[in-house]
Amino acid sequence: MTISLIRNGTLIDGTGSLPVPDAGVLISENHIQAVGRADGLSLPDPPITEIDACGGHILPGFIDTHVHVTIEGINIARDMATPFSLRFYKSVEYMRRTVEAGITSVRDAGGADAGTKQAVDGGVVLGPRMQISITPLTITGGHGDFWMRSGDEFHVFPSHPGLPDGRCDGTDGVLVKVREVLRAGAEVIKICATGGVMSPTDHPDFTQFSPEELAVIVREAAYRGGIKVMAHAQGTEGIKNAVRAGIHSIEHGIYLDDEAIELMLEHGTFLVPTMIAPIAVLEAGEEGGMAEHAVTKARQVVEAQAESFRRAHSAGVKIAMGTDAGVLPHGTNLRELGLMVDAGMTPMEAIAATTRTAAECLGWQDRLGTLEAGKLADIVITRTDPLGDIRSLDDTDNILVVIKDGETVKDRRKQAR
Numbered sequence: 501m502t503i504s505l506i507r508n509g510t511l512i513d514g515t516g517s518l519p520v521p522d523a524g525v526l527i528s529e530n531h532i533q534a535v536g537r538a539d540g541l542s543l544p545d546p547p548i549t550e551i552d553a554c555g556g557h558i559l560p561g562f563i564d565t566h567v568h569v570t571i572e573g574i575n576i577a578r579d580m581a582t583p584f585s586l587r588f589y590k591s592v593e594y595m596r597r598t599v600e601a602g603i604t605s606v607r608d609a610g611g612a613d614a615g616t617k618q619a620v621d622g623g624v625v626l627g628p629r630m631q632i633s634i635t636p637l638t639i640t641g642g643h644g645d646f647w648m649r650s651g652d653e654f655h656v657f658p659s660h661p662g663l664p665d666g667r668c669d670g671t672d673g674v675l676v677k678v679r680e681v682l683r684a685g686a687e688v689i690k691i692c693a694t695g696g697v698m699s700p701t702d703h704p705d706f707t708q709f710s711p712e713e714l715a716v717i718v719r720e721a722a723y724r725g726g727i728k729v730m731a732h733a734q735g736t737e738g739i740k741n742a743v744r745a746g747i748h749s750i751e752h753g754i755y756l757d758d759e760a761i762e763l764m765l766e767h768g769t770f771l772v773p774t775m776i777a778p779i780a781v782l783e784a785g786e787e788g789g790m791a792e793h794a795v796t797k798a799r800q801v802v803e804a805q806a807e808s809f810r811r812a813h814s815a816g817v818k819i820a821m822g823t824d825a826g827v828l829p830h831g832t833n834l835r836e837l838g839l840m841v842d843a844g845m846t847p848m849e850a851i852a853a854t855t856r857t858a859a860e861c862l863g864w865q866d867r868l869g870t871l872e873a874g875k876l877a878d879i880v881i882t883r884t885d886p887l888g889d890i891r892s893l894d895d896t897d898n899i900l901v902v903i904k905d906g907e908t909v910k911d912r913r914k915q916a917r
């Protein structure tokens with residue numbers, strides 16, 4: 501049995517409790533055996549492998565609850581000319597960058613199929629632990645429908661044997677589509693309950709799917725061992741419809757009003773803010789291949805989104821960190837934490853949203869999200885103190901060590917000395 505001890509670092513355990521200096525984390529195989537002050541841990545007889553945290557900070561592996569590991573940027577001209585299979589090879593690099601940023605678990609909000617997940621779980625490629633949705637369900641002409649008014653079809657997530665087309669309409673149509681994505685291996689159902697920034701023929705404020713359709717989707721998913729539904733929901737009415745229907749998490753949540761916040765509190769709905777996403781669209785700009793309609797809409801939503809976040813947070817809505825990585829470059833995910841702090845969270849709250857609360861959003865709180873005895877050994881060691889400088893996490897060179905499932909998958913300590 502392999503036993504390792506991480507020492508010489510300050511512990512931030514993900515629960516939101518005060519940091520523990522001179523901490524130790526004892527790892528047995530792929531589980532955490534004990535956590536606390538290093539001099540207070542009862543150590544088994546040698547041999548123990550020591551992992552020197554180099555005076556840095558020891559945290560749970562970070563969790564991003566909204567990524568797309570199979571895409572990076574949406575450039576219609578480029579993507580229409582790209583060979584189909586190249587996306588799979590490229591996603592290998594995206595997933596490696598995600599892990600090297602300290603993200604050891606993700607929820608894929610569309611694009612990753614069962615084979616992508618199996619490739620990671622089977623050790624074929626390095627990537628984060630994944631909860632997958634296969635493809636987002638969308639109404640015809642909705643956020644997930646990239647039919648262009650030229651008459652051509654663009655597919656952000658082209659359908660293939662592992663990934664059915666996501667378009668569906670009417671209570672019968674959505675029922676069949678939920679069953680199709682479940683058959684393909686969906687572990688969470690992703691739907692588009694409103695329009696959005698990237699889509700060519702709608703607007704973030706447009707309501708999509710009727711309350712009747714939403715009810716069918718939520719009920720059918722629940723029948724299959726309690727599968728949850730995550731909703732891309734930006735406009736106020738679509739957000740409220742989704743929350744009332746029993747949707748588990750509101751993605752983006754750009755236009756929240758008081759009633760929407762009340763409803764979310766009442767239903768225990770998670771908010772996954774993705775404030776970095778429209779900023780990344782603006783940074784890439786039309787020069788970076790973003791469509792003109794996307795840049796225009798991104799500019800319209802940035803401030804509203806931060807304001808909604810501020811109000812949801814002060815009202816006590818559960819907030820799980822999510823970025824929409826894929827719209828932004830993979831590996832830049834932790835920039836979201838700086839934005840969360842700008843919009844009213846303390847650095848400790850932003851970290852808890854990226855660890856404990858994110859694990860709850862995925863339903864994985866029993867095995868991940870905090871550094872406690874019995875949990876899986878997903879651990880990050882940072883060179884800097886994220887409580888003193890949350891934006892130091894933006895630089896992946898400050899992510900010194902990443903341990904996933906007890907295995908060290910990144911180690912930059914030599915270069916740091």
Ligand SMILES: [Zn+2]
Pocket residue numbers: 566567568609824
């Ligand atoms: Zn997304």
